[in-house]
């Protein structure tokens with residue numbers, strides 16, 4: 001950032017540097033002109049200094065929104081103008097430490113410790129040590145911004161109550177989202193109902209509810225839409241016995257418990273003791289009771305053990321490269337080595353083959369947060385080929401446009417999700433179902449949760465013509 005000569009630039013309007021920068025930000029927000037036009041059109045005497053401060057504040061804009069929201073600064077200091085707060089907090093935390101003066105400075109300085117603590121908390125949450133690492137990776141500015149998805153925890157509350165709560169908080173409810181365009185242009189204090197997952201609400205990106213009382217009380221779960229698909233598509237009826245083979249930290253387990261209405265049993269396994277401890281706290285907060293946690297290798301379970309004799313449903317979400325997670329580096333920079341991918345795929349194949357050995361199993365969901373075919377379609381294809389003809393792929397959500405890839409025809413039965421195509425994290429989901437005796441070998445359209453938007457009963461693979469027609473439908 002350009003070297004600042006403090007106090008060198010009070011403009012004709014009498015605004016100091018921070019005030020002038022706040023005025024430029026406000027002008028940008030209300031579409032009054034471009035950054036350059038507003039800076040050079042301002043009466044501030046040192047436009048280069050002003051340009052540098054506004055550009056840097058904008059670069060950190062999402063980070064600053066998170067910190068300001070978490071610290072509740074604007075809620076407490078009602079007289080502080082939002083754009084001025086942003087510039088001042090930028091300079092305090094990431095710039096020169098607020099050596100300038102002006103009317104908002106004292107108000108912000110009162111909260112210095114809290115703001116610094118929120119910055120530290122954000123770094124821990126994002127697992128980074130340097131301030132710059134909080135910034136989106138280069139080029140990510142063009143990537144679509146994934147909304148904040150909020151799953152209503154029906155074990156503790158009702159969708160209508162949560163919608164009413166947010167309305168009372170001055171959010172404006174827009175009903176069910178109808179198109180990708182609607183969701184991607186979501187901003188301000190508006191929110192939608194998701195068209196696929198019945199208890200999922202959609203808020204603008206960067207909305208932070210980590211301090212919200214509903215989140216703290218376990219009434220809402222902050223879970224990306226793609227990560228809600230596996231339990232939603234497994235859809236075990238209340239009373240069922242279900243295995244969650246790789247369960248920690250447990251968002252999908254708590255979703256399963258909600259679908260089961262806490263009636264039935266979830267056998268939840270994980271190898272990682274720390275993640276299991278977090279999961280235990282999270283499940284308690286969510287009010288889930290129908291589960292048994294086991295710190296155990298799923299591969300070491302005996303499918304013939306009588307305690308699993310009624311297990312008809314398995315959710316398998318094994319460790320993967322994580323290449324679909326939007327909070328990581330872009331795929332090219334984060335690409336796992338081919339050997340690592342092969343090792344992961346070998347493990348995933350073993351896990352899937354093992355799961356299919358449970359004698360009463362009727363339906364299994366296999367999911368990964370990976371963008372790599374090797375960990376997804378290829379695993380499903382290989383295991384289905386090896387295990388004979390007992391299981392087949394189910395055509396899930398026929399109206400979902402982003403389908404599985406790969407050489408085998410049934411790949412189109414599977415779902416893919418990505419920031420660009422579905423405004424979610426990158427994800428893969430396949431649903432396998434045991435063939436009924438005498439049933440044909442084709443993939444099936446099983447009784448799975450569908451929504452009004454779905455056409456249901458589509459042939460698989462999805463014909464190209466239909467894909468084009470429905471291009472902008474969610």
Ligand SMILES: C[S@@+](CC[C@H](N)C(=O)[O-])C[C@H]1O[C@@H](n2cnc3c(N)ncnc32)[C@H](O)[C@@H]1O
Pocket residue numbers: 245246247248249250251252253269270271272275296297298299317318319320
């Ligand atoms: C992708 S994460 C699961 C996320 C989880 N389903 C959720 O929604 O919160 C994969 C998990 O598999 C666990 N894991 C890896 N190998 C395992 C094994 N052989 N048996 C059980 N769990 C295993 C890891 O410890 C990790 O917690």
